[in-house]
Amino acid sequence: MANFLEQIFTRKVVLFLIIVFAVGFIIGLIGVYWLDMEKGLII
Amino acid sequence: MKVIKFFGLIIVALGVLYGGFNAGVYSYVYYKKFQQKRALKKFQEGIKKQEETERQKLMADTYGGKTPQKTLQMFIEAVEKGDYELASRYFILEKQEKELDDLKNAQKKDIKNVLNLLKQSLQYQGKYSQNENLYLIRKPILIEFIKYPSGIWKLTDI
Numbered sequence: 001m002a003n004f005l006e007q008i009f010t011r012k013v014v015l016f017l018i019i020v021f022a023v024g025f026i027i028g029l030i031g032v033y034w035l036d037m038e039k040g041l042i043i
Numbered sequence: 044m045k046v047i048k049f050f051g052l053i054i055v056a057l058g059v060l061y062g063g064f065n066a067g068v069y070s071y072v073y074y075k076k077f078q079q080k081r082a083l084k085k086f087q088e089g090i091k092k093q094e095e096t097e098r099q100k101l102m103a104d105t106y107g108g109k110t111p112q113k114t115l116q117m118f119i120e121a122v123e124k125g126d127y128e129l130a131s132r133y134f135i136l137e138k139q140e141k142e143l144d145d146l147k148n149a150q151k152k153d154i155k156n157v158l159n160l161l162k163q164s165l166q167y168q169g170k171y172s173q174n175e176n177l178y179l180i181r182k183p184i185l186i187e188f189i190k191y192p193s194g195i196w197k198l199t200d201i
Contacts (some may be wrong), residue, residue: 013052020056025070026062032071 098192105197106132111178111188112165114196119161122146122154135189135196157201160184 035041106129108114114133119131131143147155160183169180169188177195178188187199 008048008051016052017056017059020059021063023064024060024065025067026063028064028067029071030067032068033063036071036075 099192100136102193104132104136104191104197105193105195107191107197109179109194109196111169111196112189114198115161115165115180115186118198119158119165122158125194157184161186161201 032041051135065101069137106117108117121127121133127143127146130146131139132189163183164180164186167180167182169178169186171178175197176190178190180186180188184201186201188196189199
């Protein structure tokens with residue numbers, strides 16, 4: 001099992017997933033900020 | 044196998060993207076809530092401080108009697124002596140300056156008339172408000188009093 005996971009989650013894949021997470025995080029942050037500021041979404 | 048791996052990675056990536064998106068949204072929401080809480084706390088503290096300052100100001104004002112009648116008596120005596128500065132101090136803080144001006148600019152004859160009315164009003168029984176913080180004499184002229192936190196009575200209006 002450990003070997004299988006090591007095969008799939010290589011350094012490149014992990015780095016890629018971290019970047020994907022960061023991109024999602026930024027999109028969410030900017031998106032909700034825009035909704036709050038421009039559209040007056042009350043949080 | 045490669046195709047499965049590729050699509051698997053795509054699905055995982057989409058999941059991670061969604062997770063990141065949610066983390067971004069909630070981070071902003073929590074930060075905003077934290078900011079609002081902090082601002083509210085600051086505002087409440089400001090109000091409390093202001094109230095305390097106001098209370099201390101009122102506590103420091105010792106011009107007045109333990110009863111409305113006593114305050115009125117003291118006011119009459121001060122005006123009779125011509126000590127308008129002292130007389131004006133028997134009014135609430137906000138009105139002292141205006142009352143001092145009024146007394147200084149009033150004619151002696153008018154002051155005498157008002158003093159006579161005030162002396163008469165000492166004979167009349169006024170009425171306390173429900174919480175006993177206000178006192179009102181209606182006859183022969185309307186005189187309003189308020190009780191300060193220190194327990195002394197101040198003139199609100201004549």
